[in-house]
Amino acid sequence: MSPRLLPYALILPVTLFLCVFFLYPFILVSQQAFGSADGWSLEHFRDVVSYWKFPISMQNTLLLAAAVVPVQLALSLLMATMVTRMQKGRDLVLYVWTIPLGISDLAAGIIWLAIFEQSGFLNSMMVGIGAIDSPMPFLSYQNPGIIFLAIALAEIWRATAIMLVILVAGIGLIPKEYYEAAEVFGASPWQRFLRVTLPLLRPSLQTALILRVVLAFEVFAVVVALGGSQFPVLMSEIYAYQFDLQNSGAAAALALIVLAISIVFTLVILRALRVPKGATI
Amino acid sequence: MRGDLQKDTNDMAEIQIKNVAKTFGAYQALHSIDLAIADQEFMVLLGASGCGKTTLLRIIAGLETASIGEVWIGGRRVDHLAPKDRGIAMVFQNYAVFPHLTVFENIGFGLRMAKMPNDEVKRRVERTASLMHIEQLLKRYSGELSGGQRQRVAVARALAMEPDVILMDEPLSNLDALLRLEMRAELKGVLAESKTTAIYVTHDQVEAMSLADRISVMHQGRIIQAASPIEVYRNPAAQFVAGFLGNPPMNFLRAEKAGDGKWNVAGETVDGPRGAEAPLQFAIRPEDMQIADQGLPAQVRLVEPLGAHLLVTCDVDGTMLRAVLDSDLSLKAGDHIKLAPQPDRVRWFDPETTKAVA
Incomplete structure (x- = not known):
């Protein structure tokens, strides 16, 4: 085969795969979202947006993302810096920290449910040490704050490692000489982090943040396990439209809204963390 | 213009290395090094790779800690001080010009860290940039520079600090032969003008001969001979020196x-x-x-x-x-x-x- 055609031949399988399993379903979903009895319309979008649960599920999703992602960013940066500095046992620590990645999000939700529910570990422990007299219903509708906190904790536990892995790889790409130069020219460890690590880590931060923010808008199983119907989010609403209400047009419309939000945030992150031409490592 | 780069002549910056040794695990990288470098002297540490010359330079810089021994700069013991408190500046082998900063901010990096006022930073950056002939590049990023231009930025960044001592770790080894020749002559002129004490590490004997006031020939973690280039060449103190120098x-x-x-x-x-x-x-x-x-x-x-x-x-x-x-x-x-x-x-x-x- 001619060398000019070879690259196209090599990307053909993955292109086909994406067309069949991504592009084609996407077109179907769009058709459902914009379709109606009499041709194209925005009817499903109007229905979805005007439903009383839409604002609250949107608010919950955004609040959760706003609470979880910054904490995860800070934590993963801290953990990545620590791992990078380690001389020995680095791989072991990295494996242990990434274990939650190997657990499905529903299983993770159930693990944290086992901690927070009325007969769970937390209650048994607190009763055991005499902090409270009888088990408390942490996750009941009377404690929306605790439900939010439990979901946020579970999400942080479950999904920080995905950012960690990306950032560890990114920090590994920064040549050591930059840190030595910064040190010789008077930068303190904190200044070296702010003035060398962070700016040189921008490409990895972009990837990690986009991945994490998009996943945060798709949060579902953990929320369902811990909050049930007490804490509606966008994804649980899509589920409800599709399976409880059997309204696949509305489900598709809401799915496209989530996609639009994800695209907007991706563009914002790309713009905010862009690296000027000529300023790459 | 060039004259004002001279530092205060009262500020003597002689260097004394007293009985410095360094071990990495079981490996003895440096054996009991004693070396005195006079104020404003251009000292070259010359040796094959693995002879300990870079380790010695890094110990003087404070990027490495000596296992035993003392380092004195300008009559002050500095081996317990952070690099920034030693009055040194350094030029790295791979330049270490920060890719995310412009040439201006690279040259001014140390001055900003020292919280120097903006107009002073500007003055010093512009002066050292013109000294190194890169004043037209101040707004560029390092990705837009050639190897030789990055080298100039790295030297300008060190000179802008007006250090007592400037340390250079094989600064020309990544340049092509012609550029190396040009930069060598320029470095010698600029450093003589600035009246800065300089320690320069290289494995290139021609570079060593042409730049040095004195050469310290190193071999297996020891200084075999420290003398003027012509003395080292004419009267080698040991067979190793005789066989290492000269082509x-x-x-x-x-x-x-x-x-x-x-x-x-x-x-x-x-x-x-x-x-x-x-x-x-x-x-x-x-x-x-x-x-x-x-x-x-x-x-x-x-x-x-x-x-x-x-x-x-x-x-x-x-x-x-x-x-x-x-x-x-x-x-x-x-x-x-x-x-x-x-x-x-x-x-x-x-x-x-x-x-x-x-």
Whole structure:
């Protein structure tokens, strides 16, 4: 085969795969979202947006993302810096920290449910040490704050490692000489982090943040396990439209809204963390 | 313009390294180094890779901690101080010009860290940039610069600090040959002008000879000889130095005692040291021999015309010896010639201790 055609031949399988399993379903979903009895319309979008649960599920999703992602960013940066500095046992620590990645999000939700529910570990422990007299219903509708906190904790536990892995790889790409130069020219460890690590880590931060923010808008199983119907989010609403209400047009419309939000945030992150031409490592 | 780069002359920046040693695990990288470098001196640490020269430089910089020993700069003990408190600046082998900062911010990096006011930063950056001829590049990023331009930024960044001591770790080794020659001359001029004490690490003997006030030749974690370039070249203190410097290096022949102050070299009797008894190494530089009626009997094995002269490899009593001879000579492999060493250029080494014998 001619060398000019070879690259196209090599990307053909993955292109086909994406067309069949991504592009084609996407077109179907769009058709459902914009379709109606009499041709194209925005009817499903109007229905979805005007439903009383839409604002609250949107608010919950955004609040959760706003609470979880910054904490995860800070934590993963801290953990990545620590791992990078380690001389020995680095791989072991990295494996242990990434274990939650190997657990499905529903299983993770159930693990944290086992901690927070009325007969769970937390209650048994607190009763055991005499902090409270009888088990408390942490996750009941009377404690929306605790439900939010439990979901946020579970999400942080479950999904920080995905950012960690990306950032560890990114920090590994920064040549050591930059840190030595910064040190010789008077930068303190904190200044070296702010003035060398962070700016040189921008490409990895972009990837990690986009991945994490998009996943945060798709949060579902953990929320369902811990909050049930007490804490509606966008994804649980899509589920409800599709399976409880059997309204696949509305489900598709809401799915496209989530996609639009994800695209907007991706563009914002790309713009905010862009690296000027000529300023790459 | 250039004059104001001179630092305060009261501020003496002599360096003393006292009994410094460094071990990495079981590996002894430096053995008890003692070295004094005078204020404003240009000292080159010369040696093959792995000889410990970079480790020594990094210990002076504070990027590495000595296992034992002391480092003094300007009469102040600094080995317990952070690099920024030692009055040093450094030029790194791979330049370490920050890719995310413009040339201006790179040169001003240390000044910003020292919380210098903006107008002073601007003044110093512009001055050192014009000194290094990169004033037109101040707004660029390092990705838009050539290797030589990055090198200039790295030197300007160090000079902008107006340090007592400037440390350079093989700063020219990543440049191509022509650029290296140009930067070498420029570095020498700029550093002499700034009256800064300089320590320069290199494995390139030509670079060392051309830049240094003094060269410290290092080998296996020790300083073998610290002296002026011409002294190191003419009077090597040890056989290692003689063989390391010079291209081609010094020739060595075995010499047997043949009487008081007389030595037998390849069947010829040569005047030599009086004290020694055991066999010595007779040593002569390739350019210090010429063809004569009397001299070491040699059979030509290889003739390499180098334009200005001939590089002739001959067999002298079973040892290969190289001579740099006049290019007008017509020599060919197999010719029998006599090579007369210039008597005042002959050196002697003890094969046991490898040290020079007077």
